[in-house]
Amino acid sequence: MKTKELLFGACLCMFTACNMPEKGMDVDVYEALDYCDAQVQRTLTELKAAEGTIDYSMMPRNIMDSLNTWHCRKATKDEWCSGFWPGVLWYDYEYTGKATIKEEAEKFTEPLKFLSQIPAYDHDLGFLIFCSYGNGYRLTHNPEYKQVILDTADSLATLFRPRVGTILSWPRNIEMFGGHNTIMDNMINLEMLFWAAKNGGNPYLADIAVSHADKTMKYQFRPDYTSYHVAVYDTLTGDFIKGVTHQGYADNTMWARGQAWAIYGYTVVYRETLDPRYLDFVQKVTDVYLERLPEDYVPYWDFDDPNIPNVPRDASAASVTASALLELSTYLPGKKGEEYKNAAIKMLASLSSDKYQCGKSKPAFLLHSTGHLPNNSEIDAAIIYADYYYIEALVRLKNLIENKAVI
Template sequence: MINSLTTLETALESSLNIIRNNVDHYFDRFQHVSEDGVYPKEENKLWTMGFYPGQLYLAHIVTKDDYFISKRQEILNSFKERCESGHMDTHDIGFLYEMTAYYDYKATGDEESKKLFLAAADKLMDRYNEKGGYIQAWGPMEANAEKTRIIIDCMMNLPTLYLATELTGDPKYKDAAISHANISSKTLIRKDGSSYHTYWMDVQSGEPIEGRTHQGFKDESTWARGQAWAVYGFYKSYTFTQNPHFLDIAMKCADVFLANLPENDINYWDFSFTDKTPDIRDSSATSIAISGLLRLAKVVKGEKAETYHKAGVELLHILAERYQNTEAQVGAGILEEGMYHRIDGARAYTSWGDYYYVEALAAFLGYPAASEEM
């Protein structure tokens, strides 16, 4: 691809400029989904609040400029308060605390950040149903409930448990993560490698009931962002366990994602839609998938490695050339045409889309992952 390196270096530089201009604007409240081209400042209650701080740590890795984490203490104070007394009834604790407390610990060595990360990991463990071997999705834990859900998104939160075992030596965290990943591979992943968004589980027996969607087009369709979570999430479980089953699932999910790409463009928000029956696209799902594909290409061999790398780079170019904002005004996002829900937050900047896009650019250009720094 002509000028591939130059194009993506320029894309990363432009992204860093946008992040830099937002440093002094988002430190007590954070980014979620844009409205009219600008991110409102959101209270630290939503599942997405870790993605903007995560961008700051990515920018710090690339530039070595401490300005990007100059508001780190204010940010960490907000997340400490949330962990102690705020909204924690969610499976997305990893998204919240890996990208804040853990990244900060790796970047600075601050023991208080390590303590906060481990406290959050304990909160995630509180959501573990030992009988069923799974982590409950959103909502309060109700011992007398008949059924509850697991969710494909949670695969991306399991690294918090793997990392907690690495930091403490206590195997309980990793054991829970492995169990949840195994259950997810048998329920949320269909035989053809496509995915359900959620799966109902019997609370009392721990047994699976049925697959359902929450944000997809219909129960038996494949929600694009969920499929991207599956690609990257099972890859992550493989890297922490070296279990070939998780690598096999990641590859099957990647193959389904690539098979459902339209001609020379990014994915629609659900794979029910095609160029013959188009709908809104979702660049945030694309960015997640790229970040997973580029990493997956490094741990598989032969033609698959070439396929995943080539697809990841081609998609990265499409995002850089057609979907990236380059105007660095305060409050702006990076990646256009992202989606939260089909009827709530479509064609918008999304904090997670921005995060994984910058992560993918940095990975392609050879920068280490945030969790590797220290």
């Protein structure tokens, strides 16, 4: 019996070695996921009030650099980050299989149901519902979760403007930007539309997603494939007016997380359509990001900030990109796929180091994310969406190592 176990262990080690990059780029994915689980347990303990109960409508949002406990915000229609903590719990449950974590994931997911029952406030419904209910349905097949997703997809679709061809991201900011505004973050919300169209929703939802991706591809990128954070269109004619920033350094710079959203979003669009145009395009968008990374593969908050290297990093952008590249690598067999997988693992190796992990200092996963620097908001902080995409990327890497589907 011991001989068989030794042989199995040797084979597993050989297989794992074949699926990992060269020496110096390694990350122990199981150790990193164990760390995430330990931090989840710390957070759950912290969230319990003095009497030992949790307010499940209050979601962890950030921990500023000088602090060591979570700042939580109530799950409301305008709190765009409320879906990430339930999503973290679902991924932790996927890894650990712990019934207690599943129960907590269910309880933190439930307070977001109201979003499927009210008119769309803005485009963030994909972040809010697909990270929470989407992962919950993927792991449990709870029919109630499915209906919430379908109803929310219909709500998101009401923000689509056919004359423009994209989803209106921020209805409240039309006057501020001078027209119909579409932000790069919006690319992430297309996944919920594609999913709904394939799972009992209106097939037209996929048409909306494709239209949005096409118009964004045409107007929201510069000739060098760097992206504008915001594209502004004429509300009446649908004509492109201008590309600007909102959270980046300037209108003509590459905001790191915006480019990461683009990489992730167009990877999803290729997966859902298998249209080679998107596969070609996402490689161009990816390559301009990768070629300008610092040595540790965690970007500065904006690639064109003139004060680099004396500016904040953005671990959240690295997490988003790592997760996307692990999926994208599977669509590109050969040298290019290996390049992207190795880049993702370099990112995760850095993020899993003492430089970027919170360790014992805070109950979050990662340090050094930048939310909205021009607004002096969440600078060099632990932010929940960095944690979400970090654990998602780790689960995806684990799947690749174990020869499973990446998603």
